[in-house]
Amino acid sequence: MAPPKESSTTIIHEQPASGAWVAAPYPVVVADGSGTVVEVNAAAAFLMDGVVPGAGMTDVAPSWLAEAHADAVVGGAVPRSPGEAGVLPSVRGHIGDHSFEAHPSWGRDGQVVWWLVDDTGQRLAEAALSTERERATFLAEASNVLMASLNTERCMLATARLAARYLADAAVVVAPASGRTMPVAHAVAGQEATRALVADDPSLVPGLSEALQGFPPVPSRWIDPVTLPGWMLPEGFTGPIGSVAVTPLPGHGVPAGALILLRSNGRAEFSESEELFARQFAARAGAALSAARLYAEQSDITRTLMRDLLPPDLHRVNGVEFAGGYQPAGAREPVGGDFYDVHPGGTESEPSLVVLGDVCGKGLDAAVLTGKIRNTVQALTPMADDHQKMLRLLNGALLNSHHTRFATLVLASVLRTESQVRLRLTSAGHPAPLVVRNDGRVEEAATHGTLVGALPHVEARSVEVHLQPGETCLLYTDGVTEARGGPLGNELFGEERLARALSGCAGLPGAAVVERIQMLASQWLRDGRHDDMALVAITAPRTTHLSAVNGHTRGRYTA
Amino acid sequence: MTALPHPLITVAVEAGPRTVRLRIGGDLDYDTSGELAAKAEACLGAHGPDDLHLDCADLRVCDSMGVSTLLLIHRSCAARGVRLHLDAPPPFLERILAVTGIRHLFETTAADEQPEQAHADEGSGPAAPAMYGLPPRTPSG
Missing domain, CATH: 3.30.450.40 (GAF domain)
Structure with missing residues (x-):
């Protein structure tokens, strides 16, 4: 029995507190400085089995709560009066499946009152949020x-x-x-x-x-x-x-x-x-x-398409020099609408067939049509001596009822005879080839015809041209003459400028002619946009006299 | 495309009783030729004219797709028995048509005698497009 004075104090403190705890919506546990449970409300007793007055916190309470209680009574400064707020840290832990926050406060005589707040829902929401x-x-x-x-x-x-x-x-x-x-x-x-x-x-x-x-x-x-x-x-x-x-x-x-x-x-x-x-x-x-x-x-x-469509490397075939150059319109599209091929004659006495052309449109559509034309022309090489027939057959193969995509091209049958090179040229709707003579004259080959692939009938007129040693015939696509640029930036390179440039190439090897024209066109364009540009030079090689008597009679030639 | 502040191509339609005239201005190229083809096709279907005039006076550019479109319109006209006229072609277009060998497909009307409508008793030249021969050309070489 406590002394009366003491006990009266107890009553004053305990009675209202106990009543409040019983009614409190939270579990409440009161334990003293030695870690013994002093009081428990019904909610707490329901929550934790064995937590009854007189039991040791370490035996019955969850370990995190018992430890927090021990820390509080050892380290916490016991307030001198009940009204003084002694601040104790809250702790968190699990009881069963639920998570609780335990808020301690000082009771009398160094007792600690633990208010337990179930924060499971909040914890779950926080966890879900952080997971998300x-x-x-x-x-x-x-x-x-x-x-x-x-x-x-x-x-x-x-x-x-x-x-x-x-x-x-x-x-x-x-x-x-x-x-x-x-x-x-x-x-x-x-x-x-x-x-x-x-x-x-x-x-x-x-x-x-x-x-x-x-x-x-x-x-x-x-x-x-x-x-x-x-x-x-x-x-x-x-x-x-x-x-x-x-x-x-x-x-x-x-x-x-x-x-x-x-x-x-x-x-x-x-x-x-x-x-x-x-x-x-x-x-x-x-x-x-x-x-x-x-x-x-x-x-x-x-x-796959591009592998077959890239323009071929050209070189000397049956005693004739061939050189080609191709600049596609887009740097990212190495295949465009221009193309050229050289189909060598079977023997030195059979003409080689050169084809250079331009397909309308651009991109994959143009590339596919280009491939079709190149294949068809290759298949038709056995009749290379009859350009008109080749063009008629090619036209028939390309005709299509859905569209009028067409191609323009030049056919050249090339045969070396002695030191000369004999050319049969046929334009099918294409700019006529230019011939550079040794004296610098530039002639346009007089051939003319209909484009192929869009009309039921095509016609073309062929022309025969002879090249002396050192002379070059240039086949080109309109990407060269229609290169826009120059000093004012919007002028066409044009046929006259091309002819003048070619005149300056008299006597040069074919590869040099191609490079020079490409360089001039690029300079003209500067950085401007351009269409595909394709060039093929057919050159009669300069020959070396081995046994010429007076420089005018025929000797033997090497080439 | 026509919503651009400066359209690349303008195609104005003037439809008479037996004649339809398309005034083409600007660039006829890869990006715009579809518009002309569609307009021409629509006019041929809607008006059923005897004559289709393409007025090229204000045409500035014609690339290979433009030529392809002219060929497409020609094919469509030929199938319907419509005469196709190319009015006031600029020199660059004349050159393209000459090089590609298709000048003869289009009837020409000089800029100073453009007929407005009636073609009732026309006797000039064969009705397009029966002829595919080559125009005479003098070699320059």
Whole structure:
């Protein structure tokens, strides 16, 4: 029994306090300086089994609360009067599934009153918010990484690496099969991704072949880790697999592949929100992968086309010098609407056929038509002696009821006879070839005809021209004469300027003529835009007299 | 395209009873030729004229796609039995038509005697476009 005075004080303090605690919506525990529970309200007793007056805090309370109490009574400054605010730090911890914030305050005689506030909901909301922030950051980063490359392989590797780091312990990206193998990228969290080609039936993995088809969209599938084939496990991934998810990578109308997420045994299975997150990631990765794949296909097609369409290197054929030059309109499009070819005669006594032309339009359409014309002309070389017939057949092959895309071209049959070169020239709607004589005269070949590919009938007039040693016949496309530039910036290079320039090239080797005209046209253009420019020079080589008697009689020539 | 402050090409349509005239101004090239082709096709379909005039007085540029479009309009006119006229072609266009060997496809009307409508008793030249022969040309060499 406490002394009366003391006890009266107790009553004054305890009675209203106890009543308040009972009614308080929060669990309240009062413990004294020795760590013994003094008082408990019903809410606290319900929350913590065994917390009754007289029990030791360390025995019955959660350890974090018991420790906080011990700290408070040892380190805390006990207030001299109940009204004095002694500040004690709040603590946080779990009781069962719930999270609590415990707010201490001083009671009488160095007792500490613990108010417990359930903050589970707030904690969950905070955790969810921070998870969402992390995911948003990750998705933004993933988009940056994935969109940085239009290379399919790099894109697959990046997808696997990102997925392994954020979504699982390991990830496998499977691309749709090309031929009988499937490109695969493996990644283990924290390691570099690797790629491989796998020859296996995707239908052996449940859900994989559906995911690879891409459409209709299928949900992620949980599969039994036991069914996984060996190739699915990335190198460096040890330990048993706990859970596996197969998620399709949706592309732009084309299947982009499938993402397989692996988690080791110790880790929790994928939650619903993690699955949603995985799908959000898969959508980005799929978009990036299919963009990369479309780009790769397109650049493959362009490369394939271009390989055959690039202008050939020209050299001396059957005693005649050929030189060519080609400047496409766009630096990024090495193939354009101009073209030239030299088809050598079978023997020295058969003429070689030169064709130079210009196809209307630009880009891939023009490149395709160019290829068609070059192939057709090549197939028609056996009748190279009849230009009119060649042009009629070529025209028939190109005619199309859908459009009137046409080509203009020049055919030249070239034959070396003794020291001279004999040319048969035919223009089909093309600027006539120019001939540079040794004395500097420049003549336009008198040939004229209809463009090919747009009209039911074509006609052309051929002309025969002879070149003496050192003389050159230049075939060109209108990109040269229509180069806009000059001192005022908007003047055409024009035929007269071209003829004057050629006049200055008298006696030069063919390659030098081509280079000089190209250089002058480029100077004229400066940095201006221009159309494709193609040039072919046919030159009768200068010969060396081996046994000339007086310089006028015929000797033997080498060339 | 026509929403640009300075349109690259202008095609003004003047439709008479039996004659349609398209006044072409500006650049007829890769970017604009589709517009002319569409307008010409629409006029041929809507008015069913005997004569289609392309007035080229204000034409500044004609590239290979422009030539292709003239050929397309010519093909369309030939299929419908419509005479195709090229009025007041600038010298550069004349040169292009001469080099490509297609000058004869278009009937010419000199700039000073442009007929407004009636072509009832026309006797000048064969009805286009039956002839594909070459125009006479003197070699310059």
